[in-house]
Amino acid sequence: MRTPATTTRRAAALAAALALGLTGCTAEEEGPAPTPGVTADTVTIGTHQPLTGPAAAGYSAVSAATSAYFAYVNDNGGVHGRSIEYLVKDDAYQPQQTNEVVTELVEDEEVLAVVNGLGTPTHSVVLDYLAQEGVPDLFIASGSRVWNQPSLYPNAFGYNAEYTTEGAALAQYASEQEPGAKVCVLGQADDYGEGILEGVEAVMGGNEITEIQTYTTSMTDISVQIGALKAAGCEVNILGTINGFTALAVATAAQLDWFPQWYVSSSGADYPTLVGHLGEEAAAQLLEGMVCVNYLPYGPDNEWTALFRQINDEYNGGAPFTANTVLGMSVGYLFAEALAAAGEEPTRESLIAAVESGTLRGNGIVPLSFSETNHGGYSTVGIMTVEDGVQDYNGTTYEVEVGQVSEVEADPVPLLNGGIPAG
Structure with missing residues (x-):
């Protein structure tokens, strides 16, 4: 004969089983967890930049230029129909502050990726953290060779020439x-x-x-x-x-x-x-x-420079146009190119795969050459000189491999589709 206690226990067990079953059904109906930073309409990424402090002069213009380029892309339909939101955190070129703001970007803002974090001493303190969290660490604004170690940092990619x-x-x-x-x-x-x-x-x-x-x-x-x-x-x-x-x-x-x-x-x-x-x-x-x-487009007659000047006037309040403006917009273009290649439903994994695919070209004096074994940025640079107040390439271009320097011909990436990667 069943006692009240037995009945109660069996009822509780049945209720728990039903609850588990319902939970399982709900999980199946909801599908996989959403990708951080990606909604139906937006992709949110972030960066740390020296907006104040000893490196602010000049470098604070980089993220402003990147934001202006993204505004231009967004006004022209975005990438796969999504607008790009770029969250810029000031680290004052102080490593401790870099650690704090990058943690905020990953844990509070839940960004898809960190893009163009600037500085060798600053970015070094967050390199392991971003690797552990599996956050794409893209196009780091530093020429340190540390970023180019795919076996240790499979999610990290340099940008600047080493x-x-x-x-x-x-x-x-x-x-x-x-x-x-x-x-x-x-x-x-x-x-x-x-x-x-x-x-x-x-x-x-x-x-x-x-x-x-x-x-x-x-x-x-x-x-x-x-x-x-x-x-x-x-x-x-x-x-x-x-x-x-x-x-x-x-x-x-x-x-x-x-x-x-x-x-x-x-x-x-x-x-x-x-x-x-x-x-x-x-x-x-x-x-x-x-x-x-x-290694980036520059000079009074360059088609990329002309486009970036137009974007700078329209979306950046006509801020002074410098090489850092070109840097900021160029890295914005490269991210948009990677996002387009990552597919209509981008994930952190597909974004990294897109960069490693070797299809990204960037917009420099030679195409980029990322791969599964090469996470470094530009290995070819051009010589520029200042003559009568004009800074421009003088026609000498070097490729550097393991300390060996060879003179090569520049192979500039042409401007296509109004500077917006096809999605």
């Missing part, structure tokens, strides 16, 4: 244009400056560098470093400096009545930004003949 690539290209050009000159290096005291130096050494050999000096971004005076370069008799100074310190180096040298040749990495050679630091009259005198490297 610092070693730029250092090697600058050293090669110096050896061809200034044979026998005393070549020296001034670099930031981190992976950035070390990478530039490593590239120079790969071409020249360490013993052929006359003097090496470093600085930190907390400094406001580098007269000691510049004085040491002058005392060593340096004739060509290769700089691994951000824009503010490029201007400080050139101005400090002028105060010492010293006017060597300046060969500058892409991260610190944007002429309009340097004019902002130095003033037009001083820049015209001190930067004439400055040599630098780049």
Whole structure:
């Protein structure tokens, strides 16, 4: 005979079983969990950028330009019918703050991907976290080779030419244009400056560098470093400096009545930004003949540049048009290209697969070449010079592979479909 307790237990068990069954049916009806950052109408991504702090001058323009490009895309139908929402978090170029804002993007904002996070010391602190969370870590704005390790960081992809690539290209050009000159290096005291130096050494050999000096971004005076370069008799100074310190180096040298040749990495050679630091009259005198490297469309006659100027005027409030404007819009184009290739229902997995597929071309002086085994950005760079206040490519283009520098022909990616990837 059933007791009340037995009946009660059996009723409770039956109710629990029914609840489990209903839960299972609901889960089956709902299907797989939605992809973070993706709705029927939008795709939300994020980034960390130095909107304030020592790297803000020039670099704060990058994300504004990317946002302007996305606004242009959204007004023209988006990608697969979805608008792109770009959340920009200020990290002030401080690694601890980078960690905080990237955590917010992933855990609070639930972004699909982090795109173009800027800076070697800053992005390094979130690299492992993004890998553990499986968040696509796309087109990092830094030339560190750390990002190009697919076996360790299958979700991370570089964008900028590696610092070693730029250092090697600058050293090669110096050896061809200034044979026998005393070549020296001034670099930031981190992976950035070390990478530039490593590239120079790969071409020249360490013993052929006359003097090496470093600085930190907390400094406001580098007269000691510049004085040491002058005392060593340096004739060509290769700089691994951000824009503010490029201007400080050139101005400090002028105060010492010293006017060597300046060969500058892409991260610190944007002429309009340097004019902002130095003033037009001083820049015209001190930067004439400055040599630098780049890999993105630039110059007064470039079709991409013309489009980006139009977008800048219409969607970016006519902000100053600089190389960082081009960088921001170019990386925006590349993300849109990746999103189009990821399919009509993008996931984090399909986005990474799209980048590794090898079909993305970017918009640089040569096509990009991402693959399953290559997560690096540009390995080919062009030489630019400043002549009569105009910064443009001079026709010399180098491909750098494992420190070996070869001169090649540029193969610019043409502008198609109004600069919006077909979805």
